[in-house]
Amino acid sequence: MTEHNVPESHPRHDSLLTRHRIEAGVEQGLTSKQGLIAEGRGEAFDYLLGEETIPSAAAAERVAAAYLVSADAPVLSVNGNVAALVPDEVVTLAETVDATLEVNLFNRTPERVSSIIKHLEAHGAANVLGADPTAHIPGLEHDRGKVAADGIATADVVVVPLEDGDRADALAEAGKTEIVIDLNPLSRSAQAAAVPIIDNIIRAIPAITAAAHDLLSTSNEMCSYLIEDFDPEQARHDAERRIRNGVSS
């Protein structure tokens, strides 16, 4: 099967689509070895979640949209797996909430940053940051902490899908409102997040975009209400219960 002939009705549709895209990402120089291993970890957790968006994740996706719609300077951080898995979807989300796209890699090489920027541009992005990161997030060693001065360094809300734990901690320490998409509710990234979204990124990003469209046509009070009503601890707990106890819980 190729991506284009995985039937929507296939019981493992999301899993097969994800796998095809991540393997194509290796061919295109987007995905690293670490990225392939991370993809496998995600597959296992998604399998245990039933490969569907659980209600608490859908709620977290609406809250993420509320933060992004209300933000002054939102940034979507893109790494190799994000670019391989959801290039159209992150470009559409960035346009919808007027966010900046910034490439940030755990294993940074100029070649891979450049490949990812070109890939996003081929999918319609304009002005992707990350090729020249002159600022630095405190608490991280030199290369790990590099960010764009007009991107993450000055952002108030950052979406960091599939992020490393050290960086997720440092971004939270730096006062960013952090939205993490991660299938492991026990990961340090999910623990550090103001909004942990325990869902497959190929389901999560379109859901955030759809919720943002809804919120853009309602009052600011709705965003405030969603944000104040959200309990990240409860979201992590719900996902862990689902993983541990199965679909019946």
Next chain:
Amino acid sequence: MTEHNVPESHPRHDSLLTRHRIEAGVEQGLTSKQGLIAEGRGEAFDYLLGEETIPSAAAAERVAAAYLVSADAPVLSVNGNVAALVPDEVVTLAETVDATLEVNLFNRTPERVSSIIKHLEAHGAANVLGADPTAHIPGLEHDRGKVAADGIATADVVVVPLEDGDRADALAEAGKTEIVIDLNPLSRSAQAAAVPIIDNIIRAIPAITAAAHDLLSTSNEMCSYLIEDFDPEQARHDAERRIRNGVSS
């Protein structure tokens, strides 16, 4: 950290060691893209198992040893991840139980078969089969079903660690007593196995070898007793309960 400075006391010791070895396996041409993804899936399940050998897996490892010690023509099937993760350990197990080593790849290329054979030979193996597979397991398409005539084709007991579901089913159909090592108790391979070992291969292979040493110095009746007393369904169920309910179960 490199493999040689992961301290034994590190709480994620097995996970880090596994990751280092699998990445080195890519550099050496042993591990494929699919192998990296499979490694990540294993990491997630091992994380949920508590990264330790649970009692039912330890029991399954003793039963595997009993089958191997009693077998007429046992074969250990080796793929890229097995070669990358436990080269010394599979060579030692093969010597201990007088088993044949055979390279079998889901994505077979002559180059990768040759790299794996050379890698095993560098770790002390003699006469590794798989370079010239002239026999065929029924029920599998051409390349997928190739096996060595004097190896898996005529084996009575086969150890297939980290095996694909279709092949595990076909080997069981062909009447082989199948010992599967797989961290997902719900996988088709684990379901097809006479002895499903739900454990990390880097813990499982040395445990089988240790149990085989014990059994070689006892009576044949002990092997028969272990084999007859074993319930594969119960082993899978115990592992699933541990994954679902956590270490407290």
